[in-house]
Amino acid sequence: MQFILEDIAEAEVERRRGVYTPLTDTVRDLVDAVIRTEVGEDALAVAQRRIAEIVADLRSEQMDGPYGVRHTRENTGMAWGNAVIGVRNALAPPLNVEHVDDGVRCEFTLGAAYEGPPGCVHGGVCAMLLDHLLGNAASYESACYTGTITIRYLRPTRLGALTARAWVTEQTGRKRIARGTISDAEGVTCEAEGVFIVPRSALDAPPVRWSAG
Numbered sequence: 087m088q089f090i091l092e093d094i095a096e097a098e099v100e101r102r103r104g105v106y107t108p109l110t111d112t113v114r115d116l117v118d119a120v121i122r123t124e125v126g127e128d129a130l131a132v133a134q135r136r137i138a139e140i141v142a143d144l145r146s147e148q149m150d151g152p153y154g155v156r157h158t159r160e161n162t163g164m165a166w167g168n169a170v171i172g173v174r175n176a177l178a179p180p181l182n183v184e185h186v187d188d189g190v191r192c193e194f195t196l197g198a199a200y201e202g203p204p205g206c207v208h209g210g211v212c213a214m215l216l217d218h219l220l221g222n223a224a225s226y227e228s229a230c231y232t233g234t235i236t237i238r239y240l241r242p243t244r245l246g247a248l249t250a251r252a253w254v255t256e257q258t259g260r261k262r263i264a265r266g267t268i269s270d271a272e273g274v275t276c277e278a279e280g281v282f283i284v285p286r287s288a289l290d291a292p293p294v295r296w297s298a299g
């Protein structure tokens with residue numbers, strides 16, 4: 087497991103972000119459209135063929151494995167395949183995480199692709215988002231890995247506009263305790279507490295700004 091140095095200038099990071107973001111947004115839109123479409127079966131068959139052609143075009147030049155977790159010399163994070171924040175990952179909501187005084191926060195919208203109970207966010211999705219956010223809050227000096235995380239679902243989280251926060255409550259050596267919440271307009275829907283650990287191997291790694299995907 088290694089982070090990868092992507093030796094490019096910050097302006098080039100932004101240029102590439104500008105190239106990939108509209109593509110990923112459109113694929114995200116495609117996922118939502120497939121879930122909610124009511125067109126006839128002939129139109130579905132045509133759509134499937136056209137999408138398969140696009141997949142073949144994209145596959146004509148591919149990297150061997152996953153994108154990896156990259157960073158620039160200035161330590162800007164490029165976790166662009168990441169399941170929660172990845173700029174190139176249409177499965178990511180994505181979360182645009184901002185640093186605040188006591189930790190991290192983000193506002194986001196979850197649509198039909200994240201449904202579990204009727205009209206509500208899947209519990210595993212809430213857990214994934216909170217895992218990432220707590221880990222992000224805990225990764226202020228070096229990247230941390232989740233050791234243990236507990237989620238308490240206080241009431242169903244309805245699909246739609248949501249806010250999440252995470253902060254660190256305790257640090258002992260390589261171990262941090264972090265807490266966090268997801269809220270809708272009426273207040274907190276679920277909360278998490280976790281133990282996050284800086285692996286021995288990462289102790290000398292430089293701090294990386296991960297918020298920007």
Ligand SMILES: CCCCCCCCCCCC(=O)SCCNC(=O)CCNC(=O)[C@H](O)C(C)(C)COP(=O)(O)OP(=O)(O)OC[C@H]1O[C@@H](n2cnc3c(N)ncnc32)[C@H](O)[C@@H]1OP(=O)(O)O
Binds near residue numbers: 155163219
């Ligand atoms: C990505 C880009 C964006 C990055 C932005 C940042 C967000 C990242 C968030 C992503 C979160 C993830 O998905 S991370 C992926 C999911 N997690 C993993 O795959 C982790 C797999 N497990 C491991 O690699 C390892 O077991 C570690 C690193 C967790 C621990 O190994 P270690 O470093 O050898 O730890 P060790 O010396 O034994 O113990 C150190 C201290 O931690 C405690 N400890 C050890 N394991 C655990 C545990 N599972 N739960 C609780 N506590 C534990 C010990 O009791 C000890 O406490 P004491 O005696 O000192 O008190």
